[in-house]
Amino acid sequence: MSVNINGLSVDLPSDARVSLLDLLRDHLDLPGTKVGCNQGACGACTVLADGERILSCLALAVQYEGRSVTTIEGLTVEGSLHRLQHAFIEHDGFQCGYCTPGQICSAIGMLREVQRGVPSLVTEDLSSRSIALTRDELRERMSGNLCRCGAYNGIVEAITEFAETSK
Amino acid sequence: MNNFTYVRATDVAEAVRQGGQAHAKFLGGGTNLVDLMRETLERPSVLVDVTGLSSAITDREDGGMLIGAAAKNTAVAEHRGVRTRYPLLARAILAGASGQIRNMATVGGNLLQRTRCTYFYDDDGSRCNKRGPGQGCDAIDGFNRIHAILGASSSCVATHPSDMCVALAMLDAVVHVTGSQGERTIAFADLHLLPGNHPEVETSLSPGELITAVELPALSFAQRSTYRKVRDRASYAFALVSVAAAMEVDDGVVKGVRVALGGVAAKPWRALRLEAALTGRPANEESFRAAAEAELADAQPLRHNAFKIEVAKRTIVAVLAELAGDRL
Ligand SMILES: Cc1cc2nc3c(=O)[nH]c(=O)nc-3n(C[C@H](O)[C@H](O)[C@H](O)COP(=O)(O)OP(=O)(O)OC[C@H]3O[C@@H](n4cnc5c(N)ncnc54)[C@H](O)[C@@H]3O)c2cc1C
Ligand code: SF4
Ligand code: FES
Ligand code: FES
Numbered sequence: 001m002s003v004n005i006n007g008l009s010v011d012l013p014s015d016a017r018v019s020l021l022d023l024l025r026d027h028l029d030l031p032g033t034k035v036g037c038n039q040g041a042c043g044a045c046t047v048l049a050d051g052e053r054i055l056s057c058l059a060l061a062v063q064y065e066g067r068s069v070t071t072i073e074g075l076t077v078e079g080s081l082h083r084l085q086h087a088f089i090e091h092d093g094f095q096c097g098y099c100t101p102g103q104i105c106s107a108i109g110m111l112r113e114v115q116r117g118v119p120s121l122v123t124e125d126l127s128s129r130s131i132a133l134t135r136d137e138l139r140e141r142m143s144g145n146l147c148r149c150g151a152y153n154g155i156v157e158a159i160t161e162f163a164e165t166s167k
Numbered sequence: 168m169n170n171f172t173y174v175r176a177t178d179v180a181e182a183v184r185q186g187g188q189a190h191a192k193f194l195g196g197g198t199n200l201v202d203l204m205r206e207t208l209e210r211p212s213v214l215v216d217v218t219g220l221s222s223a224i225t226d227r228e229d230g231g232m233l234i235g236a237a238a239k240n241t242a243v244a245e246h247r248g249v250r251t252r253y254p255l256l257a258r259a260i261l262a263g264a265s266g267q268i269r270n271m272a273t274v275g276g277n278l279l280q281r282t283r284c285t286y287f288y289d290d291d292g293s294r295c296n297k298r299g300p301g302q303g304c305d306a307i308d309g310f311n312r313i314h315a316i317l318g319a320s321s322s323c324v325a326t327h328p329s330d331m332c333v334a335l336a337m338l339d340a341v342v343h344v345t346g347s348q349g350e351r352t353i354a355f356a357d358l359h360l361l362p363g364n365h366p367e368v369e370t371s372l373s374p375g376e377l378i379t380a381v382e383l384p385a386l387s388f389a390q391r392s393t394y395r396k397v398r399d400r401a402s403y404a405f406a407l408v409s410v411a412a413a414m415e416v417d418d419g420v421v422k423g424v425r426v427a428l429g430g431v432a433a434k435p436w437r438a439l440r441l442e443a444a445l446t447g448r449p450a451n452e453e454s455f456r457a458a459a460e461a462e463l464a465d466a467q468p469l470r471h472n473a474f475k476i477e478v479a480k481r482t483i484v485a486v487l488a489e490l491a492g493d494r495l
Contacts, residue, residue, distance in 0.1 A: 016173035016214070019201070039202050046267055055267045058198045062173050063216060110266060118245040121261040121402065126250040143402035144265020 003064050006074030012061055020064055021045045021056035024071055032072035032101045043145035046102040047071050053109025072101035084108065084162045093158035095149035103145045107159045110141045111166070133163055169210040176217050179345050179379055185215040187347050187375040193217045195237070195276025198268050203281065206288060208298060217377065218273060224249065230385030236275030236378045240331065243274060253383055255392035255411050259334035262396040265403050275378040277331050278342070278358065282369050282433050284314060284325040296322045297366045312471040313407065318432040323366030324469060327359060327434050328405050334394055336435035337411040337427035338383055346376035359434035388415035388423055395486050397478055406430035408478045414490040416450040428479060438462045441483070450491045452484055459483040
């Protein structure tokens with residue numbers, strides 16, 4: 001029984017109670033993924049599972065057997081920061097930085113959803129196939145990631161710039 | 168969290184067999200169950216992961232649709248057919264939780280998430296008839312701003328948290344289940360129960376019964392439907408009040424109308440009185456208001472939630488006016 005984490009195959013714990021979050025932080029020494037509320041309410045623990053953003057605190061590691069999980073540590077390309085990480089630095093997308101790994105993983109998953117045409121609550125025309133990432137769309141789609149420091153303006157700017165330059 | 172065995176079901180028969188063991192629980196995305204287990208409010212000895220069962224979303228010959236219970240909430244909301252034929256269902260799902268949670272949560276799990284309140288979670292601090300039958304309910308004389316105004320009892324005043332279920336109640340969805348006695352279907356209105364004297368029993372499912380699919384019947388005016396949610400912040404919060412509605416107007420007269428309310432009761436609240444009062448009436452704000460008054464005539468406020476009654480009425484009127492649109 002194994003799961004792929006950032007490209008490496010890892011044995012799953014024999015104790016089914018271990019959450020994906022605890023597997024990452026406590027068993028694999030990947031502390032980039034943060035524990036905020038540990039109950040689904042803050043988004044700090046967001047990781048990508050087969051490219052989709054999920055909350056690792058509400059996931060049992062065993063549920064992800066055979067799947068590929070990417071954490072903030074897995075986003076660096078040959079040791080250098082991901083372009084979205086640079087954008088966060090550039091636009092002051094954080095203060096204490098605690099929510100940042102979750103914000104960044106969430107944003108990457110969110111942009112894939114936009115590309116796929118997944119609507120959001122603020123999408124007016126549900127039948128439209130392409131979605132313009134307006135500020136309202138972005139804020140609604142990122143509402144699952146809270147920032148206690150209130151760095152939201154910088155977060156929105158960083159993601160917007162990254163989205164525009166990735167087209 | 169207590170210790171348990173984890174198994175993955177590969178077909179319905181095996182899921183039902185595994186789920187029939189003592190203290191077994193089915194596991195969808197885990198977004199509700201894992202949290203409740205961590206709080207030791209649920210202590211299953213076997214977890215049967217049913218996310219590998221059918222997640223297909225298909226058209227039915229009668230014009231309706233069938234959604235496999237393992238379909239993720241996001242998958243339903245992004246499905247073309249759902250978006251164009253049942254827009255209120257897509258909107259209701261998108262109004263719930265967050266992008267991450269919708270990617271994990273399944274349709275079956277969304278239906279069966281617990282009806283709950285903050286006192287329910289407060290295991291060592293307060294009394295709760297749902298957590299400990301017969302203990303009493305500390306919400307009734309406590310902080311009950313978010314609690315029920317309809318259908319509550321002196322045992323429990325919690326509300327059902329699902330947005331998707333409000334849309335399904337409005338659509339008269341049909342729940343397909345399989346248990347050790349075989350298959351059966353349950354009308355959506357009969358799935359969730361009002362608390363009565365037994366708030367710990369929340370659904371009409373027998374122990375070990377598995378939800379396999381949800382059927383959306385054809386509804387001629389489902390395309391003219393929407394969902395509106397009122398909450399304390401713009402996103403990522405449970406409903407104080409929500410309204411799912413569909414309406415058909417002909418020559419200024421309401422020919423057909425369906426309304427269900429969320430955030431007001433222990434189950435998604437189908438507004439049958441409103442529907443009866445409004446059908447055949449002129450499609451104007453006066454009749455919408457009168458019908459809303461009729462529906463909420465029996466509402467029973469607690470100390471902090473009387474505001475919900477007026478919010479419900481106004482939201483109903485606003486949503487129906489939106490649906491009437493230029494035909495008003
Ligand atoms: C922070 C937070 C905010 C939220 N906000 C909202 C909101 O605004 N609106 C909203 O609607 N929801 C909200 N939710 C709830 C969320 O929608 C539910 O947790 C989710 O839908 C449950 O689905 P799941 O697949 O994860 O269920 P699980 O947690 O896996 O299971 C829930 C229950 O269903 C049972 N079950 C699962 N599948 C089946 C099946 N096929 N047959 C029989 N039984 C089954 C399980 O045994 C369990 O009892 C929120 C959740 C969190 C954590
Ligand atoms: S309202 Fe229901 S869930 Fe909440 S404390 Fe009372 S009995 Fe428990
Ligand atoms: S730690 Fe997972 S959502 Fe807060
Ligand atoms: S930067 Fe501190 S919580 Fe977001």
